[in-house]
Amino acid sequence: MNITTPTELSWIILLQSLIPSYKKRAERDTSVPDAANKARKFAQRYGEILESLKIDPTCQGGPLDIILLCKLREQVLREVGFKDIFKKVxxxxxxxxxxxxxxxxxxxxxxxxxxxxxxxxxxxxxxxNVFDLGSAQLAEVFSREGMSFSATCQNLVPRPWVIDDLDTFQLKWTNKSWKKVIIFVDNSGADIILGILPFARELLRRGSQVVLAANDLPSINDVTYSELIEIISKLKDEEGCIMGVSTSNLSVANSGNDLPVIDLKRVSQEVAYLANDADLVILEGMGRGIETNLYAQFKCDSLNIGMVKHVEVAQFLGSRMYDCVFKYVEV
Known part of the structure; x- marks a missing residue:
């Protein structure tokens, strides 16, 4: 019989800790009839699956990792009748x-x-990237008092961060420009609008072609492909510019993903095609940039950027909570 490893167990416990906040969000989903009862079913069913994985890590197929655990959660939500419990927020x-x-x-x-x-x-x-309702602590802060973007900028943990290649990246930024950049984006709200889009606009201004790869289906508060198209249309003026910068070289792609993490072996055909001639790939957010692809190797330059928002990830990296990861690898 297979025995659950300490690492596997820590991931299961982490996902268990998030069940109450998911149940609460699901109960408030007014688009779903009998939401409270369905939310209870979700919490019970997903909780039972996680308990069974503690006993036998192979009982849901495998391998047992954060991708499988997130996939099972989304699957149970959809099975009981929820499509997007974070839509309103x-x-x-x-x-x-x-x-x-x-x-x-x-x-x-x-x-x-x-x-x-x-x-x-x-x-x-x-x-x-602090706007992350996949973190139990941050979800609680959001529901209680919200967060200020400017205050958060001021209160980031001081450098050097746990992985800090910003100085190297700055040198390359000054001396070279990338022809085509693909950014795998993360959350809605301040993350995509106040974090990623100003950065993408700066890349456009420097002459890069920029592709924003977003989720196909909803997961937590991650921005979806269709939502991102709508956001950008609201920010563009009549001439197709964002604050004076043309968006003719900006495109939004469907990543084919429906999780807060990503398996880069299973992206959409569209993203695979667009990535063929990219010379910089950016994986943003804890799920995509740290938990699943921190050590991924590319044939082009790569940048992993995200904040540490789970205790288990902080322990693995030997970092502080809310520390920052900025890992740049030049090919």
Whole structure:
């Protein structure tokens, strides 16, 4: 009989700790009839699956990893009748972030030094990435008091971060430009709108072609492909510019993914085709950039950027909670 390893057990316990916040969100989903009863069924069924995995890690197929655990959670939610339990909070946070977008971009544009402007944009990506309802602690803070983007930028853990290749990346940023950049994006709200899009706009201004790869289906508060198209249309002016920068070289792609983590062996045909001639791949967020692809190897330059928001990940990296990962690998 197979025995669950300490690492596998820690992932199971982590996913168990998130069940109450998912159940609470599901109960509030007014688009689903009898939501409270279905939320209870979800919590019970998914809890039973996790308990069975503690006894036999192979009972749901394998391998037992964070990808399988997230996949099972989404599967149970859909089976009991939920499509997108975070839809309302995503819409609210998107509207808030859109109202702040112009000001965030203007503040970055006033920084004349390229290296300092890049660091400001990077800090914005970390601050935006705090909007993560897949973290039990952060979900609680959001439901209680919300979060301030500007305050979060100011209160990031000081450098050096647990993985900190920003100085190397700054040097390359100053001396070279990438022709085509693919960014696997993460959360709705401040993450995509105040973190990723100002950075993507700066890449466009420097002459890069930028592809934003977003989820096919909803998962936690991750932005989906269709939601991202709508967000960008709201930020563009009549001439197709975002704050004076043309979006003719900006495209949104369906990654084919439906989880808060990603298996890069299973992306959509569209993303596989678009990635063929990319010279920089960016994996943003804890799920995509740290938990599943921190050691992925590419044939082009790569950047993993995300904030540590789970105790288990902090222990693995030997880092502080809410520490930052900025891992740049040049080919």
């Amino acid at each position: 995503k819409e609210e946070e998107n509207e808030k972030a859109i109202s702040l977008f112009d000001n965030v971009v203007r503040l970055n544009d006033t920084i004349e030094d390229e290296g300092k402007r890049l660091e400001s944009l990077v800090r914005g990506m970390f601050a935006g």
